[in-house]
Amino acid sequence: MATQHSRAAARFMMAPAVFVLLVWMLVPLSLTLIFAFKRFMPLRGDRIESGWDFVTFFPSLDWVGFDNFTRFVSSSAFWPSVVTTLVIVGGVLAISIVFGVLLAMLLDQPMWAQGFVRILVIAPFFVMPTVSALVWKNMFMDPTNGLFAHLWRAFGADPVVWLSDVPTFSIVLIVSWQWLPFATLILLTAIQSLDSEQLEAAEMDGAGPVSRFAFITLPHLSRAITIVILIQTIFLLGVFAEIFVTTGGAFGTRTLTYLIYQRVLESQNVGLGSAGGVYAIILANIVAIFLMRIVGKNLDK
């Protein structure tokens, strides 16, 4: 069906999308890369002179070699931010996968008003991040008037000051609430494609519920779980609003993303922040490669 003529037409139809994405990828990336090797602190008088600077590699800014890269990783904030990032990403992944699998299996059972329960479970995913962060911060975690404080007092316990006593845990909780529905929905879709005859056959052969889960359901879900892990990791590495409106990066909740944001926009050390940005891009790409392999394999089918 594809003739020479339609091939040319196809390329022409693809051109706008490819072009804008190419520009979107190349222009900011090369700027970040250039700034990472420059001394660029707008508040200390480093200036871009004119629009031409963008094509002449910013002659008004000094090249500093790999200084920014070494300073970014040797600053006292770097390793804590890596740890926080790992805790938040790992914590949310653990919660959303474990509970996601359980919830998906529950929702797959026969019940009344299944559609309605699904709606309830999926809802948090559609709440904008600033709303969920603020609602949790104030109405649930507030140490004086929050619901948790009321609950703790009702049992005679001292209310927890969530966002300063256990700040990272609190953020994991908020972010998990948003992402558990996503994991559940995808795992539920995957579970529903499981052949129930297989389970019945195993049951007749005397396999108990635990071994049926371990040897049939879980292997069947493994691909979906991998996909959930990879996609969520990409999104979770970039968690921003939830930290921005709750702790503002205080109390050890500064992730790598947040640290870079602070370097770039708050302290306006663009060179340093850009070097951090390059690290973040490399990190995200490592995860992305695995995701793309899976998605790519699927395309061949």
Place this chain on the structure above:
Amino acid sequence: MARAVTTRRKALNTAIAWTIGLLIFFPILWTILTSFKTEAVAIANPPVFLNFDWTLENYRVVMERSDYMRFLWNSVIIAGGSTVLGVIIAVPAAWSMAFVPSRRTKDILLWMLSTKMLPAVGVLYPIYLLCIQLGLLDSRIALVVILMLINLPIIVWMLYTYFREIPGEILEAARMDGASLKDEILYVLTPMAVPGIASTLLLNFILAWNEAFWTLNLTSVDAAPLTAFIASYSSPEGLFFAKLSAASTMAIAPILILGWFSQKQLVRGLTFGAVK
């Protein structure tokens, strides 16, 4: 399952699922309920659930004090504009990839996906700087373009997976019956493509509506959408629970309703067709 399920078992499943479902939904329900309370009732201990005097006062105050309509309008323009623009650019691309695939189609699709993986913070300053240089900081145009670009890979992918399901033979059959190219597009392809395009529009509108990195960092006053409006409540005003709830309810209600229609597309759209 094929075997008969006892009514008791079904009742038990239902009870457990409802309990957990309500628990997960509870923060949203609580926000909606609180938005109809007075500030005093909102922080009452023990908490009051339903038996309070319902009031619309909070909604009135929020709309009066914060110029709510402007934020709402910005959200609509930014989310709607970026989605529509994205679909206009993506339809021809996805179309050609689905119907005239070449050896490179797969590589192009994967490359597009890879641009989605670019961490936003890694390019924050360049984008910020370009916005300043072009005089587009705190403008809706900048956000429409940026959100279009970050969602374009998802849009292309979704449309591609939908278009690929349209059987090519149907076109040939139409051609044999003497349909012109115009007839073909108008009467054969469009009706089959519309559902896919509609679901793509819906999911990406939601994603753009909730986007909270670029909208927070590139706007201050003029172009600030609802995400930024809500974030402004993190200051002392946040202590007014009922007003915060009213503002939050207004920001999430439309999208919750749209979201419930897009559950199925969500899986397809966000797993890039890898889970169906």
